[in-house]
Amino acid sequence: MERIKAPKGTADIFGKEANLYRYIEDVARSIFDIYGYCEIRTPIFEEKSVFTRSVGEETEIGKQMYTFADKKQRLLSLRPENTAGVIRSYIEHSLYSSSKCTKLYYLGPMFRYERPQAGRMRQFYQLGTEAIGSHSPLLDAEVIAMALHLLSELGINGYQLKINSIGCRKCQQTHTEQILLEVKKIKERLCSDCQERAEKNPRRILDCKNKACQEMTKCLPDTSSLLCKDCKDLFSEMIHSMELLEIDYIIDPRLVRGLDYYSKTVFEIQKEGLGAQNTIAAGGRYDYLVEELGGPSVPAVGFSAGLERLILSMDRNIPEQEPDIYIAYLSDYLEEAFLLANTLRKNCLSCLIDLEPKSLKNQLKEASSKAATWTVIIGDEIKNGKIVLKDMKREKQLEIKEEKIIEWLIKRKNPADPLYPVKKRR
């Protein structure tokens, strides 16, 4: 029999790792809450067109979608990212009618069919936000500030924030035209990827990683020289508010993002040492997307981050979950132990017990490997109504009356108590 395995590019997350994911999600929720964002949970799959209309079918992400037909031959796709789904939902429920600026956040799995490697999976987890309904460049700065706030809360440092403006549709069009004009002259000498880009997405030639291409494309106009007056003003306002918030940034006039829907402000947060994937979070404005998906003409700005990459860039260890109590017992007293476990749990004390009787030595060993704070030992003393309570960290033990044990343990659970054992808990 062949061993069944999780599909390529997917992973089972359990143990310490699951705690880490939950930790990040908890931190993210609390940060988003502080900035006034509300959670939205959209379906994991949507009609294919939701994504192809927003991301662009010809983009790499468009090609990497998991698409299938259901029993009624509806063409559906697993979401490769969540901005499109959130906007679809925003339009569907006319969220624009209830508030001027709708702030939403999401957490969950995304799917892209590609070759897995460090920091890149076929099913991966993203968190992100969308603020829909405001043109203010201050909001752009706020979104970036929030993203950085999240990183610092997670203990992630040593990153670089790169920002740029790719302008409105008009700027983008003239920019593309200018690039094509220049590229014509050197097209034959560019790498094959760039030649393809020239056809499909000329502006992306600007961030080709090929050294020879970079050398040749130095002369290409970047975004800074081409913004119209309005876009220029917006960008400098946004930069001004970044300074106000004392955020360090690098303006990268060659930063253009891969998704079709971006406009004006774009940004990336990068950190070295994550394998080949150095972008941990990215985002920007998408002032035309809502309209393109059939909604009113409403501007929006958002960002997203990949949990796998956040984890790679965190060097902090998350405290492990430790039980309060381990119940050890001599096999004669299984029922007493079983009952005690039940009582402790009813009192919100977490406890472990092995319901298959083992030697005391074995149980103590287990208690210490599971890092229980106390071990309760039920032995012959129970006949006199007494129970042994062992402080595992201080290696001391005492006998205590059976009926007092709950009270005693609850009291010791108070962190203010000087006897409260050193125990890390979030």
Add this chain to the structure above:
RNA sequence: GUGAGCGUAGCUCAGCUGGUUAGAGUACUGGACUGUGGAUCCAGUUGUCGCGGGUUCGAAUCCCGUCGCUCACCCCA
């Protein structure tokens, strides 16, 4: 889609240029310690050597194929 490296015990790996019964550490179980954990020592359990074929008297070892994993390119979170 392209390229490279690696698949041996639950986990981490050794096993060189083919040679008899496939190893270590760790984990697990028991004992030294008959009701007390992290240390030490002793003993025990664990394998279709990824799968299929070929070369050979003989293959974990060499060759071919295949599957899987990993990393990188591309792209991206």
